[in-house]
Amino acid sequence: MTRWKKLLLFLSVMGPGIITANIDNDASGITTYSVAGARFGYELLWTLIPTTVALVVVQEMIARMGVVTGKGLSDLIRENYGVKTTFFMMLGLLVANFGNTVANLAGWAASMEILGLSKYVMVPIGALCIWILVTKGSYRFVEKILLVACLLYIGYVISGIMAKPDWVPVLKSTFIPKVRWDSEYMMLSIAIIGTTITPWMQFYLQSSIAEKGIKKEQYRASRLDVIIGCSITDIISFFIIVTCGAMLFPHGLRVNEASEAALALKPLAGEYAYLIFSLSLANASLLGAIIVPLATAYYICEAMGWEAGVNKTFKEAPQFMWIYTMTIALSSVVILVPGAPLVFLMVLSAVINGLLLPFVLVYALLLVNNRKLMGEYVNAKAYNYISWGTVSSIVVLTGLLIVTTLWPG
Amino acid sequence: MPFFGEVFSSEIIKKPVLDPKGEDLGRVKDMVVIKGDPLPRVAALIIEKKKKSFYLPWTELNIFNKKIMASRAYIENLEQYEPKEDDLLIVRDILDKQIVDANGAKVVRVNDVKLEGYNGNAVLIAVDVGMRGILRRLGVERGGEDFLKLFKKTLPFSLISWDYLQPLEPKLTSISLTVPRQMLSELHPADIADIISSVSQKDGTSIFNNLDIETAAEALSELKPEMQADIISSMTTEKAADIIEEMPPDEAADILSDLPTDKAKEILESIEKEDAEDIQELLGHEEDTAGGLMTNEYIAYSPDMTVQEALERFKAEAKEVETVYYIYVLDKEEKLVGVISLREVLLAEKDCILADMMETSLKTVAPGEDEMIVAELISKYNLLALPVVDEEGYMHGVITVDDVVDMLLPPTAKRKRRKV
Numbered sequence: 001m002t003r004w005k006k007l008l009l010f011l012s013v014m015g016p017g018i019i020t021a022n023i024d025n026d027a028s029g030i031t032t033y034s035v036a037g038a039r040f041g042y043e044l045l046w047t048l049i050p051t052t053v054a055l056v057v058v059q060e061m062i063a064r065m066g067v068v069t070g071k072g073l074s075d076l077i078r079e080n081y082g083v084k085t086t087f088f089m090m091l092g093l094l095v096a097n098f099g100n101t102v103a104n105l106a107g108w109a110a111s112m113e114i115l116g117l118s119k120y121v122m123v124p125i126g127a128l129c130i131w132i133l134v135t136k137g138s139y140r141f142v143e144k145i146l147l148v149a150c151l152l153y154i155g156y157v158i159s160g161i162m163a164k165p166d167w168v169p170v171l172k173s174t175f176i177p178k179v180r181w182d183s184e185y186m187m188l189s190i191a192i193i194g195t196t197i198t199p200w201m202q203f204y205l206q207s208s209i210a211e212k213g214i215k216k217e218q219y220r221a222s223r224l225d226v227i228i229g230c231s232i233t234d235i236i237s238f239f240i241i242v243t244c245g246a247m248l249f250p251h252g253l254r255v256n257e258a259s260e261a262a263l264a265l266k267p268l269a270g271e272y273a274y275l276i277f278s279l280s281l282a283n284a285s286l287l288g289a290i291i292v293p294l295a296t297a298y299y300i301c302e303a304m305g306w307e308a309g310v311n312k313t314f315k316e317a318p319q320f321m322w323i324y325t326m327t328i329a330l331s332s333v334v335i336l337v338p339g340a341p342l343v344f345l346m347v348l349s350a351v352i353n354g355l356l357l358p359f360v361l362v363y364a365l366l367l368v369n370n371r372k373l374m375g376e377y378v379n380a381k382a383y384n385y386i387s388w389g390t391v392s393s394i395v396v397l398t399g400l401l402i403v404t405t406l407w408p409g
Numbered sequence: 410m411p412f413f414g415e416v417f418s419s420e421i422i423k424k425p426v427l428d429p430k431g432e433d434l435g436r437v438k439d440m441v442v443i444k445g446d447p448l449p450r451v452a453a454l455i456i457e458k459k460k461k462s463f464y465l466p467w468t469e470l471n472i473f474n475k476k477i478m479a480s481r482a483y484i485e486n487l488e489q490y491e492p493k494e495d496d497l498l499i500v501r502d503i504l505d506k507q508i509v510d511a512n513g514a515k516v517v518r519v520n521d522v523k524l525e526g527y528n529g530n531a532v533l534i535a536v537d538v539g540m541r542g543i544l545r546r547l548g549v550e551r552g553g554e555d556f557l558k559l560f561k562k563t564l565p566f567s568l569i570s571w572d573y574l575q576p577l578e579p580k581l582t583s584i585s586l587t588v589p590r591q592m593l594s595e596l597h598p599a600d601i602a603d604i605i606s607s608v609s610q611k612d613g614t615s616i617f618n619n620l621d622i623e624t625a626a627e628a629l630s631e632l633k634p635e636m637q638a639d640i641i642s643s644m645t646t647e648k649a650a651d652i653i654e655e656m657p658p659d660e661a662a663d664i665l666s667d668l669p670t671d672k673a674k675e676i677l678e679s680i681e682k683e684d685a686e687d688i689q690e691l692l693g694h695e696e697d698t699a700g701g702l703m704t705n706e707y708i709a710y711s712p713d714m715t716v717q718e719a720l721e722r723f724k725a726e727a728k729e730v731e732t733v734y735y736i737y738v739l740d741k742e743e744k745l746v747g748v749i750s751l752r753e754v755l756l757a758e759k760d761c762i763l764a765d766m767m768e769t770s771l772k773t774v775a776p777g778e779d780e781m782i783v784a785e786l787i788s789k790y791n792l793l794a795l796p797v798v799d800e801e802g803y804m805h806g807v808i809t810v811d812d813v814v815d816m817l818l819p820p821t822a823k824r825k826r827r828k829v
Contacts, residue, residue: 079505083520083546305507305518305538 014225015143016208017063019291020201021055021229022150025236026288027107027258028100028346029195030281033237034261036188037244038253042165042173045241047189049174051196052234057390058361059226061368061379062202066209067219068377072308073206073360074299076367085363086303092356097200097296099349101331104292106342107285109335110259111278120336127332130290135321139211139310149287153236155280159265160239162273165246174238187404194401196233197394198353199360204295207302211309216377243277293327347405354402358395365391417537418499418522419546420475426456426465427479434480438462440499448532448571451524454478455490455498463487473531499533508538508569508584519584521545523568536574536584539567626655629664638667641676650679657731658684659704659812662691666701691806699783700776702813703797703806706730709737712746712764716757723754732809734793738767744802745771773798776805784813 025033036044062073069076078086108126109119134142180186205226214222244261247268255261258281266274294310297320301308307317314321334345365387369378379387418440426434435458443452454465465480465487472479497503499522508517520542525534537545544553557563574584629637629652641649641664653661653676665673665688677685687705694700708730710719719736727733736754738747747767757766773796774783787795787810794807 075507078518079507082505083543087543087547304543 014221014228015147016066016205016212016214017059017222017225017227018150018229018232019143019146020205020208021059021226021233022153022236023204023284023288023291024055024196024198024201024233025153025240025284026100026292027104027281027285029237030107030240030284031256031258032188032191032195033240034244034255034258036192037241038248038255038261038264039188040185041245041249042170042242043178043180043185044189044192045170045174045238045245046177047192048234048238048241051193051237052230054193054390054394055196055230055233056227057387058197058202058364058394059205059230060223061387062206062364063209063222063226064219064377065364065368065374066206067214067216067222068374070210070213071206072210072298072302073203073364073367074303075210076373077363078303078305080367080370080373081363089356089359090300090303092352093199093203093299094296096349096352096356097292098327098331099345099352100198100200100292101289101296101327102334102342102345103349104285104288105328105331105335107258108282108289110257111262111282111285114259114263114278115275115282123332123335126286126289127328130286131325131328134290134294134310134324135314137310142310143212146287146290149283150232152283153232153280155276155283156236156239156243159273159276159280160242160246162270162276163243163246165242170242170245183404187401190397190401190404192237193394193397194350194354196237197357199356200292200295200299200353202360202364203299204291207295207298207308211311219377243273247273289328289331293324293331296327297321297323350405351402354398354405357398358391361391361394414474415523415525415534416475416531417542417545418504418524419542421478421524422500424475424478426454427477428483429471429479429481430483431479434458434465434484435463437478439501442497442499442503442533445530445532448527448534449497450527450533451499451531456487458484462490462492464490467530503536503584506584508536508574517567517569533571535568535570537567538569539565541566622651622655626652630656630660634663634667637664642668642672646672646675646679650676653688654680654684657704658687658691658706659702659806662688663696663701666692666696694776697780698776699774699778699780699795699797699808700805702780702783702808703776704731704809704812705806707737707794707796707807708733708735709739709804710763712738712740712762712767714763715759716754716761716763716766717759719754719763720759732794732807735807736763737796737804737807738763739804743804745773745796745798745804747771748796771796771798774808775799780813780816783808784816787813788817 065073065076071079074086074090077089105123105127109123112122112126113119133145137145209222243265244255248255248261248264251268253264255264259278262274262278262281265277298308300323301317301320304319306319308320309317312320334342365379368374368387369384371378421437421440423436423438425436428434435456437454438457439455440451441453441455441464442449450467452467454467454470456463456465463484465482469480469482470478471481492498492501503522504519506519508519517538519536519538521537522533523535523537524531526532527534540553541550544550554563629640632640641653644652653664656664661684665676668676677688680688690705691700691703694703706729708723708726710722714722723733723736734751736749736751737745738749740746747764747769748771749763749767753766772786772790772792774786776797776799783795786792787808792810794809796807797805799805
């Protein structure tokens, strides 16, 4: 195959991996990185490397399953583990993802507020736009919009460079791990992994690969898509931490929210850095608000056996479209109604996500090793050690994250 | 082993099977299905005991129902079962599988499998694809019913008859429908009738209760008379009246005549007066005579009417009438004097008078004529409808070709259409 043909093949398969990995940096992800940078400077940068490796290991298996079976993850779980397992998993994911959608729309609302726009105007507009995009758009069109939105993450890279960090300590902390036995330090490093690997993205990745109809022969290109996506994600995370580490940490400014970080940047890094940071937050939040409800709609419909897909109309896939619509509509209401229990929802969603992740990953591992489904594409023996090792570490770390979420301090 | 009644696979799976001494033989793990006529049947149960699987042939079963399962054999007499790829197993191969339509679009998933006793065998009669099946699998079917009762709703039975699924083969990843992309409610009423007659009466009634009135009325007229009566009498009078009202009067009368007199009277009283009178009139005739077959809805005009006037009235009236292809011409005393086909009226000059164009040599039958004679007449003269006229020349109604077509079909074709 010529180089051009290879490139073309990659471009045709590219999408699901890059989009899924990028949405990882949604509102809650960006908050975690901002808080980490502001609190500990560059010290937590090294955690990004193991996080990237873990992300690649997990996403690659999921992508492989999508390519080989042509089915979504919840399709496979339902067909192999029955109604009960699937039902409770879906119920949990529905609640958790509702919380995630609320978090993303809240991120959108906050970034609009700091730009001086009322959330009562911008939340309905944002919600309407993403609703129209998916319900009226085709998969190819939606994918293009999402890929463009992923490009906008470059804003964080720019703001990182504009922050003019001292690159020697930055690189040093990235490649030389440093563990501090400090509860806040431990919690943040766990949170970085916890926000990066979530249950819903496994479902979204596999479904979007299945919907795209990528064939076994194109699997290598699909794998490249996943690896590039995961790397980009963590490069973005890297720059968010660097921005906050360079600008906020030396002044001892603590932040709790990504939007607070953007506001704090204004006097220190100047109008442009602040603008770019807030716009990138707005972009990431809106992107998350598309993908998370979309993932929810995908896996519930797959599990129940209903038609699903962005390409379908309301008439062809009514349940799919209604789940998507209702998740966005209800989340917008929760944001706009004063006194809605936002914090409670966030904590609940984080805890449920953490509780479900071990199940999702273990089922995924068992399925990917099922010869009946995967044929010759099962994990190689050596690779199984790596993947089981990765999954068990993720499981232990998310367990710790739940504990620290429920009993902070 | 005789098996009567019906049972869902989820009510059997994981339940204990007893040996002749009443000791625990093991728990049902799966069921082996083989091809059968007319429907696939259960050939054996796979029993699990202490992590080992055993093959319990259907013939070794002594009692089989959802409460008790007992075998004639002891565990020592059973063969160990090694899972084979070529076997078709209910849990492994059918449950939870995707059902796709002929174009491969996802429709529903198999939530449960319904078995029914047929010639002593347990045959696979339908798959449950609804919420009820999921709740049953979760063990909360009753709870779900009670919950919905709070909102005055019932849990629908969503069963797809086995007839509508492609023949099952081992190693399937999805199951195809043989009917095109249509959900149950979108099926033709005649197909719904087929499904209803293949599920038990209780389920049939539930399926019925969930159809809209119009579809229900159409589906009901496709069912066998006993089935019609069963379903109507198990409904509330109000709902039954709504459905009956929607049907052509001749079919409504047929159903009411099969009901107990009290129930029929009750329903008639809840129907709009005009419709009720039509039906009452038809009820006076013997069922297998021309009078019993006829409907009293037809188009009839006076001989001095112009084509223009006739067409205007036709547009206003034809909607409510079953057969409109003939326009009957009645004189002032309501006696039949002629007939004109719809085609002739449409092609005629607007100012032409009906009396000038009508056919006056008429084919008619008397109300007491046998139904076979009626069928022969319709067949012989290639008619779409035949007027029923008494000795004095008064018109009572018409018999349409669809009311007699079943009598004209050769017996096998008829059986195929109404397969039970």
